[in-house]
Amino acid sequence: MATGRTHRPATRSRGIPEATVARLPLYLRALTALSERSVPTVSSEELAAAAGVNSAKLRKDFSYLGSYGTRGVGYDVEYLVYQISRELGLTQDWPVVIVGIGNLGAALANYGGFASRGFRVAALIDADPAMAGKPVAGIPVRHTDDLEKIIKDNGVSIGVIATPAGAAQQVCDRLVAAGVTSILNFAPTVLSVPDGVDVRKVDLSIELQILAFHEQRKAGEETAAGDGALPAATPRATSADQGPDGDVPAVMPA
Amino acid sequence: MATGRTHRPATRSRGIPEATVARLPLYLRALTALSERSVPTVSSEELAAAAGVNSAKLRKDFSYLGSYGTRGVGYDVEYLVYQISRELGLTQDWPVVIVGIGNLGAALANYGGFASRGFRVAALIDADPAMAGKPVAGIPVRHTDDLEKIIKDNGVSIGVIATPAGAAQQVCDRLVAAGVTSILNFAPTVLSVPDGVDVRKVDLSIELQILAFHEQRKAGEETAAGDGALPAATPRATSADQGPDGDVPAVMPA
DNA sequence: CCATCTTTGTGCACGCGTTCACAAAGACAT
DNA sequence: ATGTCTTTGTGAACGCGTGCACAAAGATGG
Incomplete structure (x- = not known):
């Protein structure tokens, strides 16, 4: 999660x-x-x-x-x-903006789950001038320059950030300054926000790494104490299978 | 999260x-x-x-x-x-498959964060025969029929599900039966899996609803006890603003 | 009206996670 | 070598979340 x-x-x-x-x-x-x-x-x-x-x-x-x-x-x-x-709070209407219309942003814009439950995509925003005006999921993309105006005109209080990591904090700051108080962050960065602003993050890379940890542990247990509960599980991939514990580090700093 | x-x-x-x-x-x-x-x-x-x-x-x-x-x-x-x-466990190589190459699946396939840290997209899988063979992010899409073979040939133990909700459980079952023991689920459904299989879910809709809850609470506090800390916050949207507590329900079952 | 049966609502105990606060460990200067 | 200063590593206390187990509440049947 x-x-x-x-x-x-x-x-x-x-x-x-x-x-x-x-x-x-x-x-x-x-x-x-x-x-x-x-x-x-x-x-x-x-x-x-x-x-x-x-x-x-x-x-x-x-x-x-x-x-x-x-x-x-x-x-x-x-x-x-x-x-x-x-x-x-789903009995009211929540306009949201999605900032960063790359692959992910476009996918989010097309996601049906938005409209279903009180959420409405008020605008799509991207920094690329070439994107401006192009419709994505039936909604024309607006340029970042208009961000503040869009937020205020639509009374947006929830923003979704789907930009590259490098742009996320700056976009976040602008959203917050314009009045957004809840942010859903898909960019792989830690956002810092003032008190009173909620941030939730969705991070694919982190989720995979957590799974890898458990996966490694399962593989380790299997070779160590042979309980044989799992049916498949091939020996799998590369190096460093010395077992998860007590192995001497390969790299040691001065 | x-x-x-x-x-x-x-x-x-x-x-x-x-x-x-x-x-x-x-x-x-x-x-x-x-x-x-x-x-x-x-x-x-x-x-x-x-x-x-x-x-x-x-x-x-x-x-x-x-x-x-x-x-x-x-x-x-x-x-x-x-x-x-x-x-x-990032010192080894983790082949993953992505099942369901719609908007989201394609976005995930294009996501750079995959390759960066030990994860490698071994295959993209979709149920639509028209998709088969088409390259997405440089990788040709394979048909669901080959799922089991793909998993076994590549020693895949991590699967990403990006299908519609209706297909998710079935895909999950097939993945698990083929030997996958870790699943990252983007479909808005509860997956049931046997012991020994890890599931993590990423659910946009749930994240938004949690934000909406806090958003509503902020708005409620503001109108109730006037502390005026937050600058913006327009009265916003529709009905049912009677304050979060002690309001008589509008609907009452028999 | 009474007995029985189902299912809720919750008091209680336990365990995990967080945070404080400080002793121990080491770097560095003299 | 000794003292000072910085920063780690951790013992202990606290609070939240979870799950058990049961009493209270109501439905249902006779």
Whole structure:
């Protein structure tokens, strides 16, 4: 998971823990699916299974929102969809801008999940003058020069950064100065922002490295203590398979 | 951050906490930047600032790897780059496959961050026969029929899923059956996998919803207790601005 | 109206992660 | 060699998140 908050030492805003907030969208998705299948009610057990979490955790999460369930029956699907939507602020319309219309930015612009839930792409912004005016996903790309005006005209408070790493901080600063207070960062950089601005980051490279760590560990365990639980797992690739522990470093500084 | 592990109740593999593992790539990135600028040593304070974390946390993280610092001086940049790379398993080559070559899949294939750190795109796979053979990012797209063969021939253990939500579980099952034990999932679905398989998810929609929650809270606080810290923040958008607490629900089930 | 059965809501305990604060270790100057 | 100064490494305390286990609540049937 690419995660990462900044800002506010988890002041437990109105009593809802951050971990719970992060799961609400998951519940909402599962509930929406149930709603489309016209399922009237659902138990914590069923919903938890659909969302991939523990049922006790789910019940505790919901308890922060209030007592919306009926004992012996479960939760009313439609009602819960509404309550969670309201809690997440999805009953209002959130205009967002995407800055940096390269491969990734274009992919994000085309992503359907945006419009579905209260989010609307107000503008696409790129620094390349050659891009200006070209439509991407049906929306004409605007030049970075107009960034401040676009933010203010549309009342944008959420910005998505999909620029190269080098440009990200500068774009971030301009977004914040123009009034954006929430940023979703796809650039592989640490952004620094003033208090009161939320940053979440999505970082492909980091996710892969975390997977590689666990992958290496699995391979190591396998060759060390032979439990043979995993079926496939070829010896795989290059060098340095001396086992994850106790190996002498190949490089040693002065 | 789109996060999410499955598998293994945090057995503290060889003593390195999961939270620390998730930060190692961050340190590595900062250290690589220092290395390129030929900086020989760095203090925990400086490096922590560059990585956007607390210096005590950084020191504790490094302490799990061993005592690699010199008191009174700091850490040797090159040495630390090597140690962290080794710990993360980046000294070996990790072939990955990307399944689902739509907008997002293509963007991922073009992403430079892949090759830079031990990861190599072994193949691009798509279910659309019309895509087969077409080069994307210089790599010809293969058809889903060959998935198993591709995985086995290349010894792939890491798979990236960038398909629509509907196809994700099926693709996941095939990947796992063919020997993949780590999956990075971009599809907005909960994947279920057997024990021993790691799944991490990246979910744009969830990230945005979390930001919306905080955004709404900020707006609510502002209108409620007038502290006026934030400069911009227009009244914004639609209905239901009765304040985040104590409002009577508009919908009530039978 | 009463008994039974299902499912919620939550008190409690436990473990992980974070942070503080400081002793120990080493560099460096004299 | 000795003292001072910087910076690491870590013991300890604290707080958050998770999961168990059960009592309370309500539905359902007789």
